[in-house]
Amino acid sequence: MSVAFRRCSFLLMVACATALPVLSIAAEDAGAAAERKAAGAVFTAYNKMLESHFAVDVSSTDDQGAQSKATAEYESLSRIHVKTDRVEIIATPEGTWVHADEQGWQQPPSEMAGMVKQFVPKSAAELQASTKNVKDEGPTTWEGKPAHLYSYDVDTMVMGANVKSHNKVTIDGAGRLVRSESDGEALGRKSHSVQLIRYDDTIRVMPPQG
Numbered sequence: 001m002s003v004a005f006r007r008c009s010f011l012l013m014v015a016c017a018t019a020l021p022v023l024s025i026a027a028e029d030a031g032a033a034a035e036r037k038a039a040g041a042v043f044t045a046y047n048k049m050l051e052s053h054f055a056v057d058v059s060s061t062d063d064q065g066a067q068s069k070a071t072a073e074y075e076s077l078s079r080i081h082v083k084t085d086r087v088e089i090i091a092t093p094e095g096t097w098v099h100a101d102e103q104g105w106q107q108p109p110s111e112m113a114g115m116v117k118q119f120v121p122k123s124a125a126e127l128q129a130s131t132k133n134v135k136d137e138g139p140t141t142w143e144g145k146p147a148h149l150y151s152y153d154v155d156t157m158v159m160g161a162n163v164k165s166h167n168k169v170t171i172d173g174a175g176r177l178v179r180s181e182s183d184g185e186a187l188g189r190k191s192h193s194v195q196l197i198r199y200d201d202t203i204r205v206m207p208p209q210g
Contacts, residue, residue, distance in 0.1 A: 058071070058072070
């Protein structure tokens with residue numbers, strides 16, 4: 001091997017070695033920019049949902065195979081009507097009422113407030129603070145129309161318990177959050193849930209009558 005060839009090889013190796021950190025930094029910057037853009041789309045859609053009259057249909061399956069369903073209607077974040085397999089809850093600024101079994105509507109003791117809080121969505125700022133790894137998963141469809149899919153991880157506290165989840169959300173062409181699929185873990189138990197979000201300006205939540 002000639003001296004000239006060895007010198008050329010050495011210079012090429014040095015050039016590549018010094019270029020790699022630059023390429024790595026550029027890739028990191030591009031990745032961070034992509035995550036910021038994806039997060040912007042997700043949290044803008046989330047804010048739009050919180051500012052709307054909307055309903056959420058939830059289907060969940062735990063790691064034992066037990067299934068549950070719930071529907072929550074939101075006139076606002078302070079006017080909520082929840083129906084589960086076992087209980088119905090109405091929460092308004094005037095008070096909170098629970099309907100279970102044949103007991104009719106009753107106002108629960110204050111220590112049951114946590115039961116209602118679990119149905120109150122976090123603010124966009126709270127969600128963003130506990131969210132990481134936001135990714136653009138590319139185009140998809142929703143009800144036959146163009147939509148977009150995103151994913152993110154959440155690590156947060158709910159009623160004193162650490163909750164971790166991996167989430168995939170669908171945002172429609174109007175920039176609205178319409179579907180969320182989540183694989184979560186809390187208190188050593190795992191679950192899978194699907195949330196379908198509907199928007200309806202006619203939703204009203206009032207205290208129960210009778």
